[in-house]
Amino acid sequence: MCILAVRFLKFDFSDQDLFKKNLKILGEEVLIRVNDKNAYLSVYYDGKIELVEWGIQFPKNNKKIFFCKKESLISGKWAFVFKKNVQVNASFALSRGVWFQVRQGLSAVMMKNINGEKCVCIITEPSTHYFEIMTGSKRMPVLINQIL
């Protein structure tokens, strides 16, 4: 998995919203780990910001998917669940032990799971030279308006 955790600023949400979802608040930020029981990301789309579940569960193999490859998206492999491109708001993301700054957000796809609930998967692409040196990871999240 190219990123294991995301931090985003809490100011877009009320304390009540964050408390309802049982999210971990660290000062001004919310910390979400990929293997958290309640992994919700701050997602911006259609002019609004919402907390959306991170990852889609497929009943076939009961596996939860948190990322999708840009190459697979382009080739249409996600067409059956794809709804729209969205932005995941983040201040930092964690990849292989390195917290790196996210200036605007991460590109993601919004989907609907088997229960009809919204969920989001982060889009990944082959790492740039910089990202690979910094983290050792061969894949990186697609960053919005930022080059690492």
Added chain:
Amino acid sequence: MRLVAHIDADSFYVSCERVRSPWLNSKAVCVLGNQGAIIIARSYEAKKLGAKVGMPVWEAKKLSSEIFFIKRDFAWYGILSDAMQKIFSEFSDTIEYYSIDESFLDLGNFFGDINYLTAEIQSSVLKKTGLPVSVGISLSKTLAKMASDKEKPLGKKVVLKNDLFGFLKSCDVSEVSGIGFSSQKRLENLGIKTAFDFISKDRTFIKNLLHRPGECLWYELKGHSILPVRGERPQRKGISRGGSLYGMSSNRNIVYAFLLRNLEKMVFAMNEQGIELKKISLVLIDSNGRFFKSSSVLMDYSSSYFLLLEALKLCFFKIFNNNISYKALHIVGEDIINSSLKQLNLFSFEEEKFKKMSKIKNSICKKFGVFSIRDASTAYINEVFKDDASNFEISDSSKKFCF
């Protein structure tokens, strides 16, 4: 009593990032350079966790899970550095832009409240830019620099004649700007451990040991201002651009594209500074760290991209070997003059069409940025140009004295 002020921004790169991302305050932050490999700056919080400048990121991440890494952005740091300089001009007419985060101010014969002035400079910079700085005021540049270093961060220190000896006794000889590691060891072996020990020795003893620079420091530490605060940058002796090839490459087109990229940067800087050169060298560094160098001397001083390229091409084809994997290159220009002082020549070494092309290229780049029009052969490394942060290096902040 003539006084000099030294202002040094605290954790400058990190502080610049905190100006635009306030949620970084109180976090352990490291700024990465060298394509994401090495820490080039860290916050005091990261320093406490053991992070050091020059440490690779893969070692730093082991220190703590709460260290945050940011990619350097020299263009942004340059903007804030310029903003600081503007504030300094409210306090002095003579400012030496020593480095991107340090300046000296000539306060002349100052009669007012020095402590008030120190506080005023510090609060003015903090209020108008958000940058914390440490300020040192003393009788010479060397003493002012030592004073500002003494009580970082947000330090304020005034050292005058009456507290000079006490101050020098509290400073190790390693804290004296201009005394490097090897000089420090030599001095310590002779029992000279503090700055006070240094000035207690006879001047000729110090001069024999450390030559003229050491003698200069001896006077400076005694409170005699020998080194002037220079308002104008002295004529540079050389100019260079270069760096990593974003990985290893033995591909001729890619290495050549990086050569052109760095030449474009160098020519842009030369035009900004109004300088021309006569000797140009190319250095290629392979994956084992071996250097391959070739130089070319031009018929006349020039800052023309096309003339310099012709000279560099000769150097390139002389030393490039496609069986060798290269990791970095540098272009070095020497024998530099100010364009306005160039002797006119009856002969022209450049075709008229290239002169016109140079002129158009320079005016487009000046208006829209260094790579707004570039050599087509750089297309092999288009990905590199997409990253605005990598298009601006610290050496591109031209007004400072240290590069």
